[in-house]
Amino acid sequence: MKFRILALEALLMVGANGYAQQLTLKADNIDQIVKALTLEEKAHLLVGGRTPANNIIGAAGATQAIPRLGIPSIILTDGPAGVRISPTHKGDSRTYYATGFPVGTALACTWNPELVENVGKAIGEEVLEYGCDVLLAPGMNIQRTPLCGRNFEYYSEDPIVAGTMAAAYVKGVQSNGVGTSIKHFVANSQETNRTEVDEVISQRALREIYLKGFELAVKEANPWTVMSSYNRLNGVWTQSSQPLLTTILRDEWGYKGAVMTDWTGGRTSYDRIIAGNDLLEPGYNEQEQDLIDNVKNGKLSMDIVDTRVKTMLGLIVKSPRFKGYKYSGTPDLKAHAALTRQTSTEGMVLLENRDQTLPLKDVKRVSLFGVTSYNFIAGGTGSGDVNKAYVVDLKSGLTNAGLTIDNDLQALYESYKDFNERVRKVNGRWVRTDELRVSRQAIERQAASNDLAIFTIGRQAGEGRDRTIDNDFNLTNDERDMLNDICNAFHAQGKRVVVILNMGNVIETASWKAMPDAVLMAWQPGQEGGNSVADILTGKQNPSGKLTMTFPIMVSDVPAVNNFPIGNSFRSSNEKGRRNIDYTLHEEGIYVGYRYFSTFNKPVSYSFGYGLSYTTFAYSKPIVKASKNGFDANIAVKNTGGVAGKETVQLYVSAPKGTLDRPTKELKAFAKTHVLQPGESQTLQFHVDTYSLASFNEQASAWQAEKGKYEVEFDASIADIRATASYTNPKAFAQQVNDVLKPDRSISDIKP
Numbered sequence: 001m002k003f004r005i006l007a008l009e010a011l012l013m014v015g016a017n018g019y020a021q022q023l024t025l026k027a028d029n030i031d032q033i034v035k036a037l038t039l040e041e042k043a044h045l046l047v048g049g050r051t052p053a054n055n056i057i058g059a060a061g062a063t064q065a066i067p068r069l070g071i072p073s074i075i076l077t078d079g080p081a082g083v084r085i086s087p088t089h090k091g092d093s094r095t096y097y098a099t100g101f102p103v104g105t106a107l108a109c110t111w112n113p114e115l116v117e118n119v120g121k122a123i124g125e126e127v128l129e130y131g132c133d134v135l136l137a138p139g140m141n142i143q144r145t146p147l148c149g150r151n152f153e154y155y156s157e158d159p160i161v162a163g164t165m166a167a168a169y170v171k172g173v174q175s176n177g178v179g180t181s182i183k184h185f186v187a188n189s190q191e192t193n194r195t196e197v198d199e200v201i202s203q204r205a206l207r208e209i210y211l212k213g214f215e216l217a218v219k220e221a222n223p224w225t226v227m228s229s230y231n232r233l234n235g236v237w238t239q240s241s242q243p244l245l246t247t248i249l250r251d252e253w254g255y256k257g258a259v260m261t262d263w264t265g266g267r268t269s270y271d272r273i274i275a276g277n278d279l280l281e282p283g284y285n286e287q288e289q290d291l292i293d294n295v296k297n298g299k300l301s302m303d304i305v306d307t308r309v310k311t312m313l314g315l316i317v318k319s320p321r322f323k324g325y326k327y328s329g330t331p332d333l334k335a336h337a338a339l340t341r342q343t344s345t346e347g348m349v350l351l352e353n354r355d356q357t358l359p360l361k362d363v364k365r366v367s368l369f370g371v372t373s374y375n376f377i378a379g380g381t382g383s384g385d386v387n388k389a390y391v392v393d394l395k396s397g398l399t400n401a402g403l404t405i406d407n408d409l410q411a412l413y414e415s416y417k418d419f420n421e422r423v424r425k426v427n428g429r430w431v432r433t434d435e436l437r438v439s440r441q442a443i444e445r446q447a448a449s450n451d452l453a454i455f456t457i458g459r460q461a462g463e464g465r466d467r468t469i470d471n472d473f474n475l476t477n478d479e480r481d482m483l484n485d486i487c488n489a490f491h492a493q494g495k496r497v498v499v500i501l502n503m504g505n506v507i508e509t510a511s512w513k514a515m516p517d518a519v520l521m522a523w524q525p526g527q528e529g530g531n532s533v534a535d536i537l538t539g540k541q542n543p544s545g546k547l548t549m550t551f552p553i554m555v556s557d558v559p560a561v562n563n564f565p566i567g568n569s570f571r572s573s574n575e576k577g578r579r580n581i582d583y584t585l586h587e588e589g590i591y592v593g594y595r596y597f598s599t600f601n602k603p604v605s606y607s608f609g610y611g612l613s614y615t616t617f618a619y620s621k622p623i624v625k626a627s628k629n630g631f632d633a634n635i636a637v638k639n640t641g642g643v644a645g646k647e648t649v650q651l652y653v654s655a656p657k658g659t660l661d662r663p664t665k666e667l668k669a670f671a672k673t674h675v676l677q678p679g680e681s682q683t684l685q686f687h688v689d690t691y692s693l694a695s696f697n698e699q700a701s702a703w704q705a706e707k708g709k710y711e712v713e714f715d716a717s718i719a720d721i722r723a724t725a726s727y728t729n730p731k732a733f734a735q736q737v738n739d740v741l742k743p744d745r746s747i748s749d750i751k752p
């Protein structure tokens with residue numbers, strides 16, 4: 001009762017004219033508003049809204065309004081590849097189709113943060129003009145194995161790439177005055193049993209691999225929000241982990257924004273608020289009651305509630321909805337379509353190109369094989385999907401580029417029974433793509449009457465489920481047989497075969513990559529995908545994408561696969577303690593991706609950083625100079641080939657021998673040229689600070705970099721060393737951090 005009277009008093013302020021004025025939220029009166037809020041209202045602000053607010057249908061979530069204090073509900077929308085809302089809204093004649101941009105993996109493979117920032121700008125404009133406030137993106141978990149169902153949303157197996165790309169994306173989106181939510185914090189690298197699984201990870205691997213990218217994005221781009229993940233970490237749900245959400249994120253990294261939970265139901269609320277979440281999504285009445293009860297019984301202090309409420313109000317006052325922005329419903333979709341077309345070509349990776357098969361020469365008539373050629377997969381499923389107005393499939397892209405697609409073959413594919421169901425998602429879930437087995441005779445007829453064969457192999461994946469090894473990572477028998485028959489028939493006629501990979505993730509390539517003449521990894525390239533592929537095939541664009549992950553020979557070569565749920569083995573069950581379902585041991589420690597393959601000398605199919613171009617580049621002698629807090633480097637890159645193109649230079653560092661085992665070398669920086677004309681050079685600059693040279697010593701709970709000589713490489717890929725230099729660190733570096741997030745059991749990490 002007393003509380004309510006106080007709140008009422010605070011509600012009325014006396015204005016200059018002597019009349020009482022109503023208190024409403026302003027950017028500079030948050031403390032006053034907090035005093036005016038009742039406990040029930042505070043709980044309301046910390047728990048997500050349950051009905052679609054402000055007519056934005058299909059948005060993933062919202063905060064709850066408190067109209068009496070002028071606090072609006074703000075809208076949270078997925079997701080990484082573009083705004084995900086319903087394209088039509090009842091009673092509204094406008095449509096809300098959003099641009100489907102390339103998936104995260106494709107963006108990262110551009111190695112071009114400037115371009116990714118431009119994509120962010122465009123997506124942010126759609127967030128703003130479609131009436132939303134915060135974009136639930138980017139996804140930036142580490143691609144620990146090729147089998148995670150959500151890898152397509154993520155950037156890389158390497159935290160420097162993931163963090164740099166996420167920072168660029170966040171800056172771009174937020175330049176529109178709307179927010180982002182970097183997700184899923186942290187270690188959400190498997191989908192099987194994702195809301196329960198306990199990821200058991202050493203402190204070192206956490207600091208160096210899983211937290212590093214988030215640290216970079218937080219420090220560089222200051223995202224408005226961070227999304228705490230579904231999974232457990234070392235015995236505790238990340239959402240309930242104060243060491244993670246407060247000690248590391250806020251105290252160590254200085255994060256000032258809001259933390260919201262991933263869309264979890266059925267968990268207690270107050271411990272998650274204590275841990276450091278400011279907003280519980282998607283929000284339930286019981287959660288509000290739980291907060292109120294626990295304040296009343298003293299388990300949750302009002303101080304913590306007020307801190308979280310202030311953070312929420314700080315988020316709300318920045319939002320377009322609070323500022324009364326009148327969204328137009330008409331973002332520049334035309335410009336964004338052009339941007340997605342260009343971006344996706346830059347993320348595509350040319351894996352094979354024997355005898356300069358590409359760009360195509362003297363090719364007019366094309367036999368287009370593969371169900372996904374006709375129903376191109378533009379993006380992944382689940383919250384990473386976008387409701388796009390259209391998708392340019394490969395058939396249309398090639399036709400637009402002036403090539404003629406064989407009609408009979410097209411008719412055969414389009415009459416394929418259940419054609420659409422074979423390649424489309426079903427209720428947002430992953431579905432298998434069944435390849436059409438074209439007869440050998442029909443393929444031979446094709447080879448006789450056309451100039452070239454293109455065979456697209458497609459894969460789809462998404463939330464809630466991991467990939468299988470058979471029929472997903474590995475080719476299906478039908479795909480293998482088709483590839484064999486196509487190559488035999490076309491090669492017998494002296495004609496070539498190009499394979500297009502249309503997927504968001506790594507597949508097996510070693511057993512078949514020598515058969516076709518060219519292989520292009522097109523990823524899931526967004527709504528203009530068919531045009532983008534055609535731009536590369538015809539040479540309108542020179543490919544400059546490089547892999548941000550390793551393609552192993554066999555999936556079992558990836559050490560983390562020993563500790564990963566294989567074969568969708570997850571079944572809901574009362575049984576607990578199931579390895580790789582209820583808990584997953586990260587026995588590979590820091591040896592994730594290339595850190596394993598290069599250190600343990602294990603051959604791969606395609607290396608981290610690999611990708612071909614239609615031109616060639618020469619690297620000059622590099623210069624490495626000590627700077628105030630590390631070193632600066634530069635190297636000139638010259639286009640020595642016949643066509644214009646871009647090159648990415650990757651800077652790797654090998655540390656001197658010290659107390660800790662270390663990867664042979666680690667990526668510390670990268671830079672990409674602008675389009676270099678034949679004969680043109682550009683000098684690329686790099687900076688590496690001492691902190692980023694450091695490894696994490698668990699015994700000392702400290703980042704440490706040895707004094708002494710560091711070898712510095714300038715590579716075209718991790719396996720293609722072009723120039724070397726060295727840097728001498730004049731004195732040992734150490735930075736102590738909190739001794740938190742210890743595994744709750746011992747893990748036998750692999751050692752080189």
Ligand code: BGC
Nearest residue numbers: 060078079136183262263383
């Ligand atoms: C996903 C998040 C997404 C949220 C809202 C969750 O299931 O894990 O990435 O942002 O749903 O749609």
